[in-house]
Amino acid sequence: MTVSFxxxxxxxxxxxxxxxxxxxxAAAAMSVTLVSLQTxxxxxxxxxxxxIANAIEQCAPSDPANAADAEQVKGRAPGSSDHASPIRRTxxxxxxxxERPPP
Incomplete structure (x- = not known):
């Protein structure tokens, strides 16, 4: 098919x-798109x-006076495994x- 002049x-x-x-x-559509994307x-x-604020609020102790008296986990010395590699901890x-066989 040929197109005439x-x-x-x-x-x-x-x-x-x-x-x-x-x-x-096209410019108007682009600007509307960018504004809605930013919004x-x-x-x-x-x-x-x-x-995140709600999660932090729920995880906070209910009584701040008792927060300082937190109990140490039994069977672990304070700071013992903080710097040890995972292999050494295992x-x-x-x-x-x-050392302690099961009963």
């Missing part, structure tokens, strides 16, 4: 007349902060198990 000129003129409204429409990201961040646990 007259039809080609018509298509170029049509494109020339519609390119400006198309570009304005949703801010809303998600706010909900995340509220969720080895120490295995040695304790072997």
């Amino acid at each position: 007259r039809v080609g000129r018509y298509l170029v003129a049509l494109l020339w007349h519609w390119i400006t409204p198309f570009l304005f429409g 949703s990201v801010n809303a998600v961040g706010l909900h995340f902060q509220n969720a 080895e120490a646990r295995a040695e304790r198990t072997l």
